[in-house]
Amino acid sequence: MANNCDDLPDECWELIFNRFDHHSHLESLSLSSKKFLTIINGLRTHFTILNPTIFIHGNxxxxxxxFTHIKSIDVSSFRGNLDxxxxxxxxxxxxxxxxxxxxNNRLPLEGLKVLGSNMKSLxxxxCANLSKFCDIELFTIANSMPWLEELDISYPRNNLGSGFEMQRLNxxxxxxxxxxIELLSLKLRGLRKINISGNPxxxxxxxxxxxxxxxFLKEIEFLHCPFITQLGIEFVMCNSPNLCSVSVDGIQIPSPMYMNAIDFTFxxxxxxxxxxxxxxxxxxLHSLAKAGIPLRRFTLAYCSNFTFFGILSILSTYQSLEYLAFIDVGFLTDKHMSDLCRYLCTLITIKLKLCSKLTDSTFFTLAKNCPFLKDIDMERANLGGGDGTADIVKNSRIMSLNLAYNSNLSDECLRKLASICPNVELLDVSSCLGITEKGVAEFLKGDSKIRHLHINDCLGIKNIGTGFELPKLEVLQAARSGIDDEGLAIIGNRCCRLLNFDLEGCVGATKVGLMEIFTNCKILREINLNGCVNVSTVFVDWMVFSKPSLRKLVPPRLSLITESQRELFLRHGCLVCDGYSSKRYVQE
Incomplete structure (x- = not known):
């Protein structure tokens, strides 16, 4: 007799449920049984708070x-009462x-004090990118949470005002x-990671x-701090015995002040x-190569005065790199990358942004010679500019492609890339003006794995091609693309699990096409219609009330939505907001 599935231990169900791609896919299962509801509730460890409607009825x-097992909470996109x-x-x-x-804006200091006294687990x-962050906030954190191990206070947006106003303030x-920082360092003795970048x-x-x-300090980031010099960098190297990660900028070598390269051996x-x-x-770079450190991640971004031979010394020495980023290294060619690839057999992620001499030949070489590669970022390279004669070898491990701003990228080139990477989950071809829906459709046919598709600023793309449903596509960014009502109908019919849809500036979208989206995309949570001039603001009422799953909507023109309407929509569970506060479209 077959065992009843209800008799399976909870641990078995947890293993099954953990294989789902997104927590939203478990919602229907949680409604089918109290046992499933209890198990699924216990699996949720991360919580993102986006919407002020969360306070309605004490929700x-x-x-x-x-969700009693929550370990991580994100309120970075919340625009309500943070206190x-x-x-x-x-x-x-x-x-x-x-x-x-x-x-967010300035931290709620009293709330942080209560949090510190009640939650010793934190x-x-x-606290990155806050509108206001000064010593007083730092003192509150240091005094309230001395057990913190990781802290990010990078890039505060402090408005320094005019010179006269600055003179009146200390x-x-x-x-x-x-x-x-000195007081913080005395209080947070167990600190292991800190980012102080952008504090002038x-x-x-x-x-x-x-x-x-x-x-115990292991990681430190201090980019864009103009008064930190090589002397400070060398002090960190010599006096942080547990240091495993460092991010620096502003090194001036050769320089009359610093005749010697930084010694990484400490x-x-x-x-x-x-x-x-x-x-x-x-x-x-030779000094770094001779240091004999266990290097796994290496980045050179917007640097100058070095050559290919400096890079070669690094990569030939450290042949176990998992992450490599060359940003704006303008001299790199396909031949250079072909020579370097022999040392990149363990690579998982590579970023080659703003390397304008690299073509699709480099892409083919990477796919062939890097068997563990998962993420390729060649934004603003020269894809489509090669001769197309390189060997094409399938690499099923590649899951993420950022190909944005490649002006020579063509449908034919995309067809080749799709044949190489059959399991891509994220594809970004934004601002690739030479492609159409035919090229993108190559990634969306058959058993497509695509979950995130970005086609922003691609006027040549009017739809995503016909075919079977795309049950895994969750995020579609198509701002200022050529998507029209016919394209919206195709999207509605193929993308039944769509969660987030950005249509900002799509002038071909009207009420007719959007009705297809709202009728067929059963779990749609966010949509951006800012600048969709052919969509009437009157239609907003229907969208909000016809789609209970909708949590955030950016209307064609927010100024035409009254405050009373916004309050009504909010009580219904949907935040109607401006375009600036809706830029985050990827749900955790």
């Missing part, structure tokens, strides 16, 4: 009671380990200072304090090195 506290959210988190019984409050705090009111008042003293007081555990916007020499 946020109810969700925290339902209230932080207090709700603090009052919950969750054991949150990671909190992302980036891209280890990771992301430096501590303008941004983070050395004093703030910090100097070498901040690096010295962090290296001296935070003995940082024996260094596995990731990123060098940005620096004047470096082959001597520095």
């Amino acid at each position: 946020l506290s109810k969700l925290f009671h339902r 209230r959210v932080i207090l709700e988190i603090a009052k919950s019984d969750l054991k949150v380990e990671t909190l992302n409050v980036s891209k 280890r990771v705090l992301n 430096v501590a009111e303008l941004g983070v200072t050395n004093y703030g 008042f910090l100097t070498n003293n901040s690096l010295m304090a962090l290296s001296s007081n935070c003995v 940082a024996r555990g260094l596995s990731s090195v990123e060098i940005h916007e620096s004047v470096i020499s082959d001597e520095l």
